[in-house]
Amino acid sequence: MPAAIPGPKSHSFGLxxxxxxxxxxxxxxxxxxxxxxxxxxxxxxxxxxxxxNHPDHIKEVFVTNWRNYGKxxxxxxxxxxxxxxxxxxxxxxxxxxxxxxxxxxxxHERLIKDYSLAMQEETNRHIxxxxxxxxxxxxxxxxxxxxxxxARVFFDVDASSDAEELANAVSAxxxxxxxxxxxxxxxxxxxxxxxxxxxRKAVETIDRFIYKVIEQHKNDxxxxxxxAMLLNAKDVEGDGKGMSKRQVRDEAITMFNAxxxxxxxxxxxxxxxxxxxxxxxxxxLEQVDNAAGSKVPDLTSLSAIPLAAQSVKExxxxxxxxxxxxxxxxQDVELAGYQxxxxxxxxxxxxxxxxxxxxxxxxxxxxxxxxxxxxxxxxYPFSFFPFGAGPRSCIGKExxxxxxxxxxxxxxxxxxxxxxPDSHDVQLYPMVSLEPKGGVKAKIVERKxxx
Ligand code: HEM
Numbered sequence: 192m193p194a195a196i197p198g199p200k201s202h203s204f205g206l207x208x209x210x211x212x213x214x215x216x217x218x219x220x221x222x223x224x225x226x227x228x229x230x231x232x233x234x235x236x237x238x239x240x241x242x243x244n245h246p247d248h249i250k251e252v253f254v255t256n257w258r259n260y261g262k263x264x265x266x267x268x269x270x271x272x273x274x275x276x277x278x279x280x281x282x283x284x285x286x287x288x289x290x291x292x293x294x295x296x297x298x299h300e301r302l303i304k305d306y307s308l309a310m311q312e313e314t315n316r317h318i319x320x321x322x323x324x325x326x327x328x329x330x331x332x333x334x335x336x337x338x339x340x341x342a343r344v345f346f347d348v349d350a351s352s353d354a355e356e357l358a359n360a361v362s363a364x365x366x367x368x369x370x371x372x373x374x375x376x377x378x379x380x381x382x383x384x385x386x387x388x389x390x391r392k393a394v395e396t397i398d399r400f401i402y403k404v405i406e407q408h409k410n411d412x413x414x415x416x417x418x419a420m421l422l423n424a425k426d427v428e429g430d431g432k433g434m435s436k437r438q439v440r441d442e443a444i445t446m447f448n449a450x451x452x453x454x455x456x457x458x459x460x461x462x463x464x465x466x467x468x469x470x471x472x473x474x475x476l477e478q479v480d481n482a483a484g485s486k487v488p489d490l491t492s493l494s495a496i497p498l499a500a501q502s503v504k505e506x507x508x509x510x511x512x513x514x515x516x517x518x519x520x521x522q523d524v525e526l527a528g529y530q531x532x533x534x535x536x537x538x539x540x541x542x543x544x545x546x547x548x549x550x551x552x553x554x555x556x557x558x559x560x561x562x563x564x565x566x567x568x569x570x571y572p573f574s575f576f577p578f579g580a581g582p583r584s585c586i587g588k589e590x591x592x593x594x595x596x597x598x599x600x601x602x603x604x605x606x607x608x609x610x611x612p613d614s615h616d617v618q619l620y621p622m623v624s625l626e627p628k629g630g631v632k633a634k635i636v637e638r639k640x641x642x
């Protein structure tokens with residue numbers, strides 16, 4: 192008889208566990224690991240819900256045997272009404288084709304040439320409204336700023352009311368979807384109930400926006416946006432064909448969804464920790480001043496501001512926006528020495544793993560220096576995976592890392608922040624992204640230019 196995976200005794204078909212998980216997913220996962228170890232099984236009716244807590248499992252599930260572990264049925268059901276056939280949802284040959292077509296638009300050259308300038312301009316424009324002594328909520332500001340950047344780079348619209356309407360629709364849909372992830376029974380989208388009506392209305396707004404942008408792009412062949420790239424992309428290694436309008440819509444909204452909130456949350460957490468660690472923050476400001484002097488920091492400045500990248504990565508370690516990465520076995524598998532049936536749900540949590548003291552010394556401390564290049568190289572492989580791992584890892588990783596560093600450098604040249612006493616101990620709020628509950632309140636202090 193195959194060995195049973197350790198785990199809690201299941202009552203009421205696992206419903207008690209599900210309600211516990213719904214109320215406190217991060218605490219529940221931490222508790223399961225502390226009590227049962229690296230592989231934990233919770234019986235949920237006939238299905239096994241397995242939590243894997245060792246980096247070797249990440250390698251196995253996301254890299255070595257990634258084809259055996261697909262996106263979960265529930266994830267696909269909930270997201271497909273919004274993302275359609277977008278990259279995060281599809282599998283097999285269709286996914287591979289789309290990934291091949293889209294990948295070049297996020298290569299390094301393209302990032303430097305086309306997108307970084309837009310990031311600079313939008314940041315400068317946004318912070319032009321800031322004044323010395325102003326009280327702000329950093330999460331709101333970072334959300335607004337990353338929206339402007341994304342709206343410009345993806346669609347070439349400035350954050351006009353249209354883009355804001357899109358962001359509101361995406362945020363409304365995210366809330367409904369988050370609720371659906373934790374509902375025991377998934378109801379069909381056509382039901383005449385308020386949450387479904389809200390979802391349908393939001394999807395209509397998204398469609399209206401994106402199809403309008405697609406039409407505008409057809410009249411402007413020189414546009415240099417993600418949508419333009421999607422419209423022009425051809426599968427040169429395959430059938431040589433491009434994408435339908437519907438597919439362009441699906442990919443654009445998928446990337447907007449995947450990238451916007453996560454980048455804003457990660458940036459906010461980075462500021463939060465920097466403001467709580469005055470010495471590190473001071474050093475970052477010094478690096479910014481030395482790197483850029485009086486010129487506005489650009490991509491070439493970033494190599495002289497290593498603390499920007501290191502702080503962002505450290506925040507992504509402590510507060511990974513994607514705090515759980517679920518998979519479903521699409522055949523019987525052997526994982527960590529256990530036999531698992533087709534359909535079993537495999538959960539991995541960057542949040543739990545990246546705070547494991549076996550892999551990170553003083554794991555709950557904010558210490559960006561652990562990402563100094565030689566130290567980062569020595570990390571246990573796959574213990575740090577905020578962007579996932581293997582073939583299905585984040586296509587926007589470089590884009591997001593560049594955006595966060597650049598925004599931090601530009602802002603830091605002109606302003607610094609002082610944490611508001613209400614925000615000295617911000618709680619985690621695991622929604623679609625891992626958000627700071629109530630945001631992070633701070634006061635703006637204008638710096639003298641160049642130091
Ligand atoms: C801090 C910011 C970000 C974080 C933490 C993040 C995290 C992730 C993670 C963990 C995955 C893998 C999901 C899985 O394995 O189930 C992923 C996939 C993905 N991300 Fe990101 N992401 C970020 C920003 C972005 C941006 C800016 C974009 C778009 C430009 C983007 C587009 C995507 C797409 C399309 C996928 C699916 C890739 C595929 O399945 O082939 N992400 N992201």
